[in-house]
Amino acid sequence: MRDERRLAKDEGRKTNDERRRTKDERRLCHIAIPVLALTLALTLTLALSSGCAAPIATAALANVDTGVAADAWAKIPAGEFVLGQHADKGMVEKPYEIMVTDVTNAQYAGYLNAALAKGTAKIAGNQVVGYYPGDLFHGHKHEKEIKAGDWLHVPLNDPSLRLAFDGKTFGVKPGYENHPMTLVTWFGARAYCEFYGWRLPSEAEWEKAARGTDDRPFPWGHEIALNNANFYASRDPFERLTGKQGDTTPVGFYNGKVYDGYQTADSRSPYGLYDMAGNVWQWTADLQTGIHDRWLRGGSKDNYGYNLRIWEHNSARPDYASPSVGFRCVR
Amino acid sequence: MPRWPLCGICNDVILWIRFLCRSGIPMNAISQRFNYLFRSTKGLILVAIALISLVTAIWGMLSGPLKEWGISDVAVQLYGMRLVEAEREGRIIMLYHTIAMAVVAIETYLITALTPMKKEQQATINATITVGYIVSMIFGLAFAYFGHNFVFHGLFIFGQSLVFFAGVMLAVALWPWRPEFRTQDAEYARTKGGIPLERAAFFAMAVATLGSAIFGAVAGSLYGSGFETFLAEDIIRIPFKTPLQLAVIGHLHIMLALIAVALTLILGRWFDFRGKLHQWAMPLMIVGTLIITAGVWAVVPFEAIAHIIINVGSFPVLVASWLLVYFGWRKIIQERLAAQGRTRASLGQKLSALLHDPLKFGMLWQLIYMNFVVTAVGIFMAIRLDKAIRIWPLREEQIALTGHWHILAGIIATIILLLYADMTGLKGKARQWFGWIVIIASDIAFAAVSLFETKRLFVSEASQGLLVDSVMLIADAGLAITLVVLAVLMVWRLADLLRRDGRWRKETTE
Numbered sequence: 001m002r003d004e005r006r007l008a009k010d011e012g013r014k015t016n017d018e019r020r021r022t023k024d025e026r027r028l029c030h031i032a033i034p035v036l037a038l039t040l041a042l043t044l045t046l047a048l049s050s051g052c053a054a055p056i057a058t059a060a061l062a063n064v065d066t067g068v069a070a071d072a073w074a075k076i077p078a079g080e081f082v083l084g085q086h087a088d089k090g091m092v093e094k095p096y097e098i099m100v101t102d103v104t105n106a107q108y109a110g111y112l113n114a115a116l117a118k119g120t121a122k123i124a125g126n127q128v129v130g131y132y133p134g135d136l137f138h139g140h141k142h143e144k145e146i147k148a149g150d151w152l153h154v155p156l157n158d159p160s161l162r163l164a165f166d167g168k169t170f171g172v173k174p175g176y177e178n179h180p181m182t183l184v185t186w187f188g189a190r191a192y193c194e195f196y197g198w199r200l201p202s203e204a205e206w207e208k209a210a211r212g213t214d215d216r217p218f219p220w221g222h223e224i225a226l227n228n229a230n231f232y233a234s235r236d237p238f239e240r241l242t243g244k245q246g247d248t249t250p251v252g253f254y255n256g257k258v259y260d261g262y263q264t265a266d267s268r269s270p271y272g273l274y275d276m277a278g279n280v281w282q283w284t285a286d287l288q289t290g291i292h293d294r295w296l297r298g299g300s301k302d303n304y305g306y307n308l309r310i311w312e313h314n315s316a317r318p319d320y321a322s323p324s325v326g327f328r329c330v331r
Numbered sequence: 332m333p334r335w336p337l338c339g340i341c342n343d344v345i346l347w348i349r350f351l352c353r354s355g356i357p358m359n360a361i362s363q364r365f366n367y368l369f370r371s372t373k374g375l376i377l378v379a380i381a382l383i384s385l386v387t388a389i390w391g392m393l394s395g396p397l398k399e400w401g402i403s404d405v406a407v408q409l410y411g412m413r414l415v416e417a418e419r420e421g422r423i424i425m426l427y428h429t430i431a432m433a434v435v436a437i438e439t440y441l442i443t444a445l446t447p448m449k450k451e452q453q454a455t456i457n458a459t460i461t462v463g464y465i466v467s468m469i470f471g472l473a474f475a476y477f478g479h480n481f482v483f484h485g486l487f488i489f490g491q492s493l494v495f496f497a498g499v500m501l502a503v504a505l506w507p508w509r510p511e512f513r514t515q516d517a518e519y520a521r522t523k524g525g526i527p528l529e530r531a532a533f534f535a536m537a538v539a540t541l542g543s544a545i546f547g548a549v550a551g552s553l554y555g556s557g558f559e560t561f562l563a564e565d566i567i568r569i570p571f572k573t574p575l576q577l578a579v580i581g582h583l584h585i586m587l588a589l590i591a592v593a594l595t596l597i598l599g600r601w602f603d604f605r606g607k608l609h610q611w612a613m614p615l616m617i618v619g620t621l622i623i624t625a626g627v628w629a630v631v632p633f634e635a636i637a638h639i640i641i642n643v644g645s646f647p648v649l650v651a652s653w654l655l656v657y658f659g660w661r662k663i664i665q666e667r668l669a670a671q672g673r674t675r676a677s678l679g680q681k682l683s684a685l686l687h688d689p690l691k692f693g694m695l696w697q698l699i700y701m702n703f704v705v706t707a708v709g710i711f712m713a714i715r716l717d718k719a720i721r722i723w724p725l726r727e728e729q730i731a732l733t734g735h736w737h738i739l740a741g742i743i744a745t746i747i748l749l750l751y752a753d754m755t756g757l758k759g760k761a762r763q764w765f766g767w768i769v770i771i772a773s774d775i776a777f778a779a780v781s782l783f784e785t786k787r788l789f790v791s792e793a794s795q796g797l798l799v800d801s802v803m804l805i806a807d808a809g810l811a812i813t814l815v816v817l818a819v820l821m822v823w824r825l826a827d828l829l830r831r832d833g834r835w836r837k838e839t840t841e
Contacts, residue, residue, distance in 0.1 A: 159794070215417075
């Protein structure tokens with residue numbers, strides 16, 4: 001009798017347990033659904049608001065004068081410097097000069113007109129091409145053979161090209177004159193520098209020019225703020241026009257000036273160079289042994305802030321052209 | 332003088348303990364809950380998931396959309412983190428090692444609970460790995476993000492060593508040649524002498540994991556010293572890698588692969604995988620695991636052929652996982668139809684029976700989905716490396732690789748979540764909502780990340796803006812929803828713990 005009573009009590013407790021659990025689960029649903037809906041709404045709102053901030057009229061940004069001369073050069077002394085992420089010892093044997101800004105569209109258009117006239121560059125279909133004597137080929141795994149011959153300098157059929165070509169003469173699409181020249185291959189960048197008797201910087205030369213002699217991770221110092229450089233989701237005025245991927249900014253844009261209400265930080269390197277972090281990756285001269293990629297430095301408008309750290313590397317085949325890759329020369 | 336950056340937090344903890352002691356909360360209630368959380372399988376898994384969730388919630392603020400929205404800067408200040416740009420790679424490596432240790436601990440709890448072994452072995456292994464991963468997590472993250480106190484670094488290594496030692500004990504406990512584990516049950520794969528092949532598969536996985544941990548530890552002890560480390564994706568295009576660089580690449584690949592192998596075996600146990608398919612699957616699993624491991628270890632001396640060995644080994648493991656999925660789905664359908672009293676069913680009814688339980692269906696579905704968003708993409712990248720991938724700049728290849736293993740890690744996490752929810756006995760609408768939301772939201776996010784990582788195949792750089800912004804938004808939303816569902820589950824479990832007679836009490840003795 002007592003056992004039966006205990007069994008009945010146990011059963012009753014079990015039913016109560018089950019009832020309570022069902023209630024718990026229902027309560028869980030009641031909490032979960034509104035929380036989920038709220039999260040989704042919040043995520044979308046934040047994402048959309050960060051990506052589509054108040055639009056600025058395109059006209060306001062056309063022909064932005066940064067006041068920085070694109071034909072200026074900076075002197076870099078020979079000597080030791082801090083190299084790479086882990087503060088290794090770097091050395092540049094000879095003093096050199098490096099362009100204060102990336103080569104601009106206007107400069108490159110002028111060069112192309114002169115090179116076409118001189119015959120060092122030519123038009124082949126939808127491409128500007130030029131001669132390159134080739135790289136030594138070792139037959140390594142993943143090695144691309146770079147033979148002597150004509151190689152792509154600039155593709156003319158890419159919609160992101162900021163140059164205009166009427167069949168004879170190159171010009172620049174309005175508003176992009178002082179933006180960095182992009183969609184230029186390593187061959188095209190090298191040809192530009194060599195045309196004027198200059199050359200592309202070695203990696204060491206590039207890094208010393210960007211960093212000076214201390215161990216800073218960014219050309220301007222130790223931390224990156226949104227208004228230091230043009231990078232992914234940095235909310236510069238051009239990004240507000242085109243989405244988070246953004247567009248190039250005029251060379252020397254981050255110089256402490258205010259543009260249409262947008263305050264930039266003065267982001268020069270210790271030697272006075274602009275855009276050594278962000279905006280566009282920059283071709284360097286060094287060949288990546290074994291696979292013939294060329295190193296790219298500096299990070300671009302399409303990368304997160306950490307990709308703008310001075311030691312960050314990117315690389316690409318020398319015939320690669322991109323709206324986020326440019327260059328500058330040394331002499 | 333060394334700094335003690337956590338002394339503020341330590342003080343808070345001491346104050347809380349004092350408060351609890353003085354507040355009249357009976358110590359018995361605390362000890363009962365402690366007993367549940369640190370002695371029962373479900374409690375241990377709950378603690379590990381809760382700690383991973385906490386780490387994800389705090390450290391997730393430092394990257395992705397929260398960084399874009401400026402929240403990371405606030406978080407860094409709020410937590411008092413000291414972040415040096417040059418140490419980013421070292422920090423990230425420590426962060427995902429701490430999470431990986433917790434995941435390995437969860438798998439260990441499940442293995443010790445699901446495979447026959449002595450009770451004292453189970454208790455010792457679980458206790459060792461719990462202390463190991465928690466010490467490793469607390470002090471690893473403290474060292475990486477709150478200033479470099481090398482005592483913390485030492486404790487981080489000590490914690491990892493305990494996890495390793497627990498692994499050794501697990502391998503010993505799993506030793507399949509022990510007479511008491513021999514079986515004559517024809518339903519399960521075994522040798523003629525009765526050695527259970529499923530146990531042998533667990534054993535092979537455990538031994539391979541231990542060897543692969545050493546494989547990474549040797550390289551890690553060099554690069555980790557002085558914080559001069561690198562992420563594997565940073566060196567992919569260096570054509571001539573040093574043996575230790577190769578070891579790092581091999582280590583991360585094999586550890587993730589073995590975690591996936593272990594989870595597949597655990598799912599097999601959970602579904603009581605048996606019969607003809609089991610007899611085919613287990614030898615495949617053992618052979619595949621050993622070949623993959625040998626292939627990855629061969630990366631150092633024979634890099635040129637290592638990939639071929641790995642691909643050869645991957646195939647039997649994949650086939651074994653497909654056999655498990657087939658078995659599991661068939662079982663779900665049969666059980667459901669039997670519960671409905673149907674002896675014959677149309678295709679639609681079978682499909683409905685398969686989908687009626689999102690938790691059980693989802694665990695196995697995620698294994699299949701992994702083939703689309705991880706395996707297929709990985710094979711494509713390996714086969715078309717020179718023709719399709721190396722024409723992209725390095726950065727794009729890095730994005731593809733990073734996305735690739737983030738998805739694999741994410742899918743493993745969702746399977747563990749679904750399994751845990753099933754273990755806790757979620758029922759009714761909560762089970763349906765939880766299961767389907769995890770499956771749908773995470774899979775949408777994984778698909779979006781797959782599109783993002785392979786975008787260059789479909790869209791030029793000039794016109795990628797809309798695609799990139801859209802898939803990033805979808806991926807972020809999908810992951811956010813999955814994390815919120817996880818958070819709700821954790822809050823619910825926390826609320827349960829505050830009850831005198833909650834679920835936890837029953838789970839303590841299960």
